[in-house]
Amino acid sequence: DAGFDTTTTASVDVVEEEVLILEPAVVIEDTVYAVLTGPGSVVEGETTTDYTVTLRDQDGTAVAVTQDTDVTITFANVTTEDGDYEFNNAATKTVTITATNSSITFTVDTNDDYLDEVSEDYTATITGVADHDEFEALDYAGYTDTASTVHVNTQTTSITDELTQG
Numbered sequence: 199d200a201g202f203d204t205t206t207t208a209s210v211d212v213v214e215e216e217v218l219i220l221e222p223a224v225v226i227e228d229t230v231y232a233v234l235t236g237p238g239s240v241v242e243g244e245t246t247t248d249y250t251v252t253l254r255d256q257d258g259t260a261v262a263v264t265q266d267t268d269v270t271i272t273f274a275n276v277t278t279e280d281g282d283y284e285f286n287n288a289a290t291k292t293v294t295i296t297a298t299n300s301s302i303t304f305t306v307d308t309n310d311d312y313l314d315e316v317s318e319d320y321t322a323t324i325t326g327v328a329d330h331d332e333f334e335a336l337d338y339a340g341y342t343d344t345a346s347t348v349h350v351n352t353q354t355t356s357i358t359d360e361l362t363q364g
Contacts, residue, residue: 230254230261232269232327232338236353239317242282242360243310249322249353251293252301258343260300263332267295269302270326276319282357283308283320290325308357317356324351 236249251269253261270292273285280286284307295302306322324338340350 227334229256229335229337229341230333231256231341231349232324232336232351233340233349234271234322234324234351234353236322237355239356239358240306240308242308242357244308246306246308246355248303248305250301250303251295251324253295254300254343254349256341256344258345258347258349261333262298262300263295263330265297265330265332267330268292268326268328269295269324269338271304272323272325273306274321274323276321276354278318278320278357281309282311282318285320306355310360315359317358319354319356321352321354323353 231254233252233254234249235252237247240246249271251271253263253267255261270290272288272290273283275282275287285291291304293302293304327336327338329336338351340348340352342348
């Protein structure tokens with residue numbers, strides 16, 4: 199050894215740093231749902247009672263629009279035929295929920311064909327809602343609210359034969 203001290207002492211300061219890990223934020227959108235209610239039946243040749251399209255939140259509470267909002271209803275023959283009611287199979291009707299309101303009603307006329315027949319069914323289904331970007335999310339496929347009430351976008355109506363033949 200040439201007179202050198204081969205023992206070396208080193209000191210290390212350990213500094214603990216906090217590391218903040220950022221996770222993506224979970225965004226819960228407030229969805230507004232378009233739902234449909236309506237009559238289960240109508241006597242052939244008469245006009246139905248009201249169908250109602252209503253906008254609701256996740257709790258089932260009605261939600262008003264700030265501007266006129268068009269809703270498209272599509273009709274489908276189940277056991278009816280074209281001519282049994284005012285719409286043909288796959289026909290659409292546009293109804294408008296006006297600003298400051300949460301719902302709109304409409305009716306359907308049925309036609310008396312003078313045949314003695316069993317009940318015939320058709321459906322009315324919400325197939326579109328104009329989205330004016332006033333809600334975080336908009337859905338019209340039906341849902342179950344926080345109170346477990348089921349809300350649907352389709353109503354089946356039976357056209358029953360008139361009570362007396364004339």
